[in-house]
Amino acid sequence: MELKDIDLNLLVVFNQLLIDRRVSKVATSLGLSQPGVSNALARLRKLTDDPLFLRTPKGMEPTPFAQQMAEPTARALQVLHAALNQKASFDPATSNRAFTVGMTDIGEIYFLPRLMQELSRVAPSVSVSTVRNAAVNLQDEMEAGHVSLAIGLLPQLKAGYFQRRLFKQHYVCMFRRGHALDKRKVSLDEFSAADHVVVVSEGTGHGRTDELLRRRNIARKVVLTVPHYVAVGHILHDSDLVATVPERLAEALAGPFGLAYVRHPAKLPEIAINLFWHGRYNKDPANAWLRSLIIRLHGEGAPG
Structure with a gap:
């Protein structure tokens, strides 16, 4: 039978x-x-x-x-x-759930400090690991539940995915405090004349910025190229180099590394940073809780 x-x-x-x-x-x-x-x-x-x-x-x-x-x-x-x-419930205070979140190195610098601080307060046994959005097949990993959420500029996540806008941001020009460009406004000529560090961040939307600058024939004297943003704070602190970075990253690096930043002299488009999750987990209580926490901490209107 x-x-x-x-x-x-x-x-x-x-x-x-x-x-x-x-x-x-x-x-x-x-x-x-x-x-x-x-x-x-x-x-x-x-x-x-x-x-x-x-x-x-x-x-x-x-x-x-x-x-x-x-x-x-x-x-x-x-x-x-x-x-x-079974009742759809999740108790963060007692859960030992392990979440995996897809994000860039910028995301780790900007999102993780406040997120981990809040988790230690409200969900002390919950753990988080991160993966690079470009290092895995994000669509398959999220559909399978191996990656709970993803944060960033991710146009490849369309059918089958939910998304929530966290914020929009501008690009800025960043340098050490006391730099020759450390003033209220920087001209394109001053920007072009400076020595630059450029981040080639493959698999993210930030590479389009360099392409736009090239298209508009905005020259830069690039003396250093690095593959990620992790070292940018250290580099700018101890040099006269200038970097083009997203505004939220500049906010996170300015205090710890003694840096300053101004609105970028080139007309660059705003970046929309979204939170993504697969439709299969839209009603999962643990996934919904983590989403709401990230939105509360980092969504538009969240306290600085």
Whole structure:
């Protein structure tokens, strides 16, 4: 006998007959008609090739085969009932859930300090790991649940994904405090004449900025090229180099590294930074909780 051949309702009737022992009582318990219960029993008898229950003065008595079926059937129905009726809840205070979030190195610098500080306060046993958005097949990993959320400029995440705008930001020109460009406004000529460090951040939307500058014939004297933003704060602090960076990164680096920044002299488009999650996990309570926490900490209007 194959499971595909069995109507689950037959097992529900069988289990209730074990409890009530009378067709009329089973009908009342399950909200069925007596003929409906009798029909279900007849179908199950045919499938199992066993009488299952025999009429006696004390009611319907199970056969030895029915007694063998009793305990595993009841257990299976309880498991199914619990699975279908479990309450969608997540208690961050007691959970030891491990989340994986896709983000760039900019995201790690900007989002993680405040996020980890808040997690230590409200969810002390929850852990977070990060993966580079460009280092994995983000679509497959998120669909499989291996990556819970992704943050950034990710146009490849379309069908099947939800997204929420966190904020928009401008690009700025950043340098050490006391630099020759450390003033209220920098001209394009001053920008072009400076020595620059350029970040080639493959797999992110930030590479388009360098392309736009080239298209507009805005010259730069590039003396250093690096593959990520992690070292930019250290580099600018100890040199006269200038970097073009997103404004939120500049905010995060300015204080710790003694840096300053001004609005970029070139007309560069704003960047929209979004939070993404796969539709399969839209109603997952843990995923929803982490999303709401990130939005509260870093969404538009969040306290600085």
